[in-house]
Amino acid sequence: MVTTESPAVTAAAPGSVTPIFVPPRSSQDGSFGVSFAIEDGVEATVEPSDEISVSLDGEPTAVEPVENVLHRLSVVAAVSLTASIPVGYGFGASGAATLATALAANEALGLGRDREQLLDAAHHAEIDAGTGLGDVFIQDRGGLVWNTGDGIQRSESSAELAYTALDGIATSAVLDDERTVERVREYGQEVLSHITPGQSLRELLELSWTFVQRTGLATDRVIDEVRRVERDGGVASMAMLGETVIATGTRNVLERTTHITNEGARIC
Numbered sequence: 001m002v003t004t005e006s007p008a009v010t011a012a013a014p015g016s017v018t019p020i021f022v023p024p025r026s027s028q029d030g031s032f033g034v035s036f037a038i039e040d041g042v043e044a045t046v047e048p049s050d051e052i053s054v055s056l057d058g059e060p061t062a063v064e065p066v067e068n069v070l071h072r073l074s075v076v077a078a079v080s081l082t083a084s085i086p087v088g089y090g091f092g093a094s095g096a097a098t099l100a101t102a103l104a105a106n107e108a109l110g111l112g113r114d115r116e117q118l119l120d121a122a123h124h125a126e127i128d129a130g131t132g133l134g135d136v137f138i139q140d141r142g143g144l145v146w147n148t149g150d151g152i153q154r155s156e157s158s159a160e161l162a163y164t165a166l167d168g169i170a171t172s173a174v175l176d177d178e179r180t181v182e183r184v185r186e187y188g189q190e191v192l193s194h195i196t197p198g199q200s201l202r203e204l205l206e207l208s209w210t211f212v213q214r215t216g217l218a219t220d221r222v223i224d225e226v227r228r229v230e231r232d233g234g235v236a237s238m239a240m241l242g243e244t245v246i247a248t249g250t251r252n253v254l255e256r257t258t259h260i261t262n263e264g265a266r267i268c
Contacts, residue, residue: 008047009108013100013265015041015085016092016138017161018240019208020195022188023133023181031133032192033240034146034204038161039261040084041139042093043268044100046108049078056081065098065132068125073102073118075109088168090242095135098122099265107267115140142264148192156262159201162234162254166221167243180215187214201248201260208237219243229253 014037021033044066052070054063058080066079079101085091102118102125105111113121119140126132138145143156191211195204209226212218218226222238225245229236234250247254 009104010045010268011100011103013096013139035138036144037142042096043082045080046104064129065125072121086165089165090239090244092135094131099136143262157260162247164254205235205237
């Protein structure tokens with residue numbers, strides 16, 4: 001393990017929302033889908049320590065992918081996380097925390113790793129923990145990111161997003177059910193065939209809601225909230241994976257608003 005006396009360093013990573021996804025068939029494959037980074041996210045302050053510790057908003061906690069990335073980087077450190085996104089509700093909080101931790105640890109402990117090495121460590125830390133399939137790649141780049149099978153593409157946007165976080169859905173609870181996974185793959189691939197560059201957030205959420213309804217992932221509460229948005233003239237869908245409604249074209253219906261951000265993870 002590497003320990004070096006140095007001051008604390010803080011890094012920030014945006015949250016991410018995935019309205020459409022297709023799970024990989026193996027851990028060696030990448031997932032397909034559409035995602036975008038949002039202004040709200042997670043900050044990670046890292047400093048050397050005699051033992052690994054993690055806190056979230058001032059409270060000691062266990063965040064497996066964060067601990068995993070420290071092990072992958074061969075460091076012992078104290079990590080203090082501050083989240084401006086709901087944790088466990090489909091906003092990529094674990095990925096943002098893990099990527100921000102990797103960036104801050106590299107700087108605080110003088111590891112000398114390049115961006116790709118840190119991104120790879122964060123990605124595999126999430127896979128090992130079963131908490132994400134590729135959130136860190138969106139959080140690294142910022143903007144609107146999609147992969148329909150022809151490689152990762154990106155465009156910029158500053159669209160407003162409204163959301164209500166009702167409850168969490170464990171990623172593993174969905175990915176461990178093979179029948180659900182196959183249904184998600186089938187309908188996800190079909191919907192992705194309609195993705196084209198330059199589509200508006202409204203069009204993407206319309207495609208997402210088609211995907212969500214066909215897969216049967218939406219809960220009754222999600223369906224009720226989507227209908228409220230539609231009555232107000234907006235378009236809504238569900239974040240993957242959380243009992244969370246995301247929408248555009250509506251005001252004062254859902255609890256919170258944010259924007260898509262084109263800025264990726266960074267040292268503060």
